[in-house]
Amino acid sequence: MEQANCQPESLNPGIPLAQLGEVALFEGRLEEAQSHLQRALNEIPAENSIFRAMALTDLAEIALLQKDFAQAQSWLEQARAPASQHIRRSLVFLCALAGYLTLSSTDLAALARAVSLYAAIEALSEQSGIRLVSFYRNLNQERKSLLRQKLPLPVWQQAEETGRSWSRERAWQESAG
Numbered sequence: 001m002e003q004a005n006c007q008p009e010s011l012n013p014g015i016p017l018a019q020l021g022e023v024a025l026f027e028g029r030l031e032e033a034q035s036h037l038q039r040a041l042n043e044i045p046a047e048n049s050i051f052r053a054m055a056l057t058d059l060a061e062i063a064l065l066q067k068d069f070a071q072a073q074s075w076l077e078q079a080r081a082p083a084s085q086h087i088r089r090s091l092v093f094l095c096a097l098a099g100y101l102t103l104s105s106t107d108l109a110a111l112a113r114a115v116s117l118y119a120a121i122e123a124l125s126e127q128s129g130i131r132l133v134s135f136y137r138n139l140n141q142e143r144k145s146l147l148r149q150k151l152p153l154p155v156w157q158q159a160e161e162t163g164r165s166w167s168r169e170r171a172w173q174e175s176a177g
Contacts, residue, residue, distance in 0.1 A: 015051050018037060019054075037059050049082035053089040056078050092132070094117050112156075117163060128168075
């Protein structure tokens, strides 16, 4: 009888590595976080979407914090599918995407889209009862402050009103644009 090459999920080192990476990210230890998260991706099976989404969205945030926008975009592209399967991770993905737009763009339409995404995140969080951890709430506040400086007030207000009206499905569709 042939034995399977994969370990039971409970013994998979990728899951605790992803969790350690996220804690290191939250504590500002970016190199350590990046190392854990990249190692986690090598261990986590493709079908374990929540921990793959965790590792990928956290790697995107690290790239944003390091101002490596090309790498952030790459991590976000990879995170999209697994993040879509979980409400909390989809909210975290939307945070990272809005952050990417805020930090990497000077285009008014992209910046307005970021405002809409932040408003949608807040509304969806309220509707679902899912509260983002303080790390993401603080990043979102900092990035929204940047957006307020970049956008005229009427554009900001319209974008915020638009985003607050989005359903989860609509926010996800808008995130692909």
